Amino acid sequence: MAETVLELRDVKKVFSDGTEALKGITSTVKKGELVSIIGSSGAGKSTLLRSINRLNDPTGGEILFQGKNILSFKRRDLRQYRRHMGMIFQGYNLVKRSSVIQNVLHGRLGYMNTLSGGFGHFSKEDSFYALEVLSRVGLKDQAFKRADELSGGQQQRVGIARAIAQNPDILLADEPIASLDPNSSWNVMNYLKQISKEDEITTIVNLHQVDFAREFADRIIGVKAGEIVFDGPPAHLTERKTQMIYTT
Numbered sequence: 001m002a003e004t005v006l007e008l009r010d011v012k013k014v015f016s017d018g019t020e021a022l023k024g025i026t027s028t029v030k031k032g033e034l035v036s037i038i039g040s041s042g043a044g045k046s047t048l049l050r051s052i053n054r055l056n057d058p059t060g061g062e063i064l065f066q067g068k069n070i071l072s073f074k075r076r077d078l079r080q081y082r083r084h085m086g087m088i089f090q091g092y093n094l095v096k097r098s099s100v101i102q103n104v105l106h107g108r109l110g111y112m113n114t115l116s117g118g119f120g121h122f123s124k125e126d127s128f129y130a131l132e133v134l135s136r137v138g139l140k141d142q143a144f145k146r147a148d149e150l151s152g153g154q155q156q157r158v159g160i161a162r163a164i165a166q167n168p169d170i171l172l173a174d175e176p177i178a179s180l181d182p183n184s185s186w187n188v189m190n191y192l193k194q195i196s197k198e199d200e201i202t203t204i205v206n207l208h209q210v211d212f213a214r215e216f217a218d219r220i221i222g223v224k225a226g227e228i229v230f231d232g233p234p235a236h237l238t239e240r241k242t243q244m245i246y247t248t
């Protein structure tokens with residue numbers, strides 16, 4: 001049985017305007033597991049993902065990582081904790097005018113003297129490492145192009161490379177394929193899955209496309225109005241259960 005990497009206990013989020021975005025989420029995620037979170041717009045998927053790396057702060061419950069409640073972390077511990085998390089965004093969040101390899105090296109910043117990293121001084125080892133990571137997403141030959149010269153799908157693969165250059169234990173992807181055509185979406189999900197399996201990186205992906213969740217996830221969590229209403233392998237997600245998740 002794989003070890004538990006993340007444990008959520010009764011996680012709640014009430015925004016300052018009174019919106020109850022998470023109403024008590026309890027779940028555990030194992031090492032190397034690829035979990036897809038699905039649910040309709042406003043269900044709480046982003047809030048859940050952003051709670052895991054504390055981009056927003058839950059108002060109740062606990063999130064345990066390596067046995068510690070990360071919700072009690074202050075600055076230094078939080079910074080250390082975030083080094084374990086690779087983030088992948090819908091809009092890629094690349095530095096468009098920088099080269100592909102520079103973007104990947106930004107993923108290494110957490111490991112470097114911030115001063116040299118901030119000035120773009122990366123060691124030879126770091127550069128070799130970045131090229132190796134780029135070849136894992138099929139982009140080694142694009143390393144010295146400007147990021148904005150790449151297609152959307154390629155840019156998202158740079159986003160994946162940047163996240164894994166950080167050597168994370170957990171990858172968090174918030175709708176990584178929402179802006180991509182089906183073919184590029186398939187490629188991006190395939191690379192994510194491949195890397196998650198090869199490196200045993202726990203990967204949590206918010207998806208709007210149920211078909212992709214079915215094809216690539218080990219496990220699907222259905223969220224509806226801030227609560228988990230389905231949690232199981234894709235094979236257990238029947239048409240009826242899918243409808244239940246999406247009907248309000």
Ligand SMILES: Nc1ncnc2c1ncn2[C@@H]1O[C@H](COP(=O)(O)OP(=O)(O)OP(=O)(O)O)[C@@H](O)[C@H]1O
Pocket residue numbers: 015016017019020021039040041042043044045046047048
């Ligand atoms: N900063 C905020 N202040 C107040 N309410 C918020 C805030 N952010 C999100 N919400 C609300 O919390 C609920 C959950 O939003 P969330 O963005 O997590 O949903 P989602 O499932 O990710 O939706 P989508 O698929 O459209 O991205 C929604 O009702 C949303 O309006």
